[in-house]
């Protein structure tokens with residue numbers, strides 16, 4: 001089966017099961033080529049609903065997880081979004097398509113090899129800036145953000161990230177130190193946290209000053 005057919009089957013599955021719901025997000029999943037973000041040897045696996053190894057023991061998350069997190073984030077055209085954990089760059093590419101040319105994605109990666117990998121993969125995404133550094137502190141230089149998405153798990157939510165969120169902004173983060181973490185959706189309402197638990201997930205650790 002050719003990749004385009006596998007891609008269609010995966011996206012149809014995500015839509016049928018109400019995991020992908022929003023028109024703009026579905027369009028982004030259709031446009032972005034996941035096969036360009038996985039390692040060449042996994043190209044034929046790009047549309048299997050599983051996480052895949054990238055460099056330095058890290059992973060590109062499972063399509064279902066990326067769909068759940070992207071929908072929960074409620075990204076809108078023109079927004080400024082911060083991602084912690086650029087990894088392969090795929091999640092940033094999806095968000096780039098959703099926010100469009102008037103929006104901006106800042107994505108931070110702590111591992112140099114992956115920072116370079118993501119930067120190369122995202123070179124044609126003009127509204128994405130890839131940053132090398134410790135994202136557990138957020139990105140003060142460009143704060144506040146409309147949305148913040150964390151793609152690695154911290155033992156507890158780094159408060160600096162919540163501080164860098166705009167009023168009515170949404171932050172999505174897996175939190176917990178065991179083998180599994182809870183995915184939290186946090187909205188800032190009158191400066192306070194309104195928290196929702198989206199269930200249990202497995203993520204690589206967030207390593208840094210406010211991580212592990």
Ligand code: SAM
Pocket residue numbers: 058059060061084085086087088089090091092108109110111114133134135136151152203204205206207208209211
């Ligand atoms: N969003 C990525 C994608 O679409 O491929 C998947 C990211 S992977 C599950 C998590 C990433 O977070 C890893 O690349 C890891 O190196 C990175 N990471 C862990 N701690 C970090 C930190 N403090 N700051 C920035 N990146 C971090």
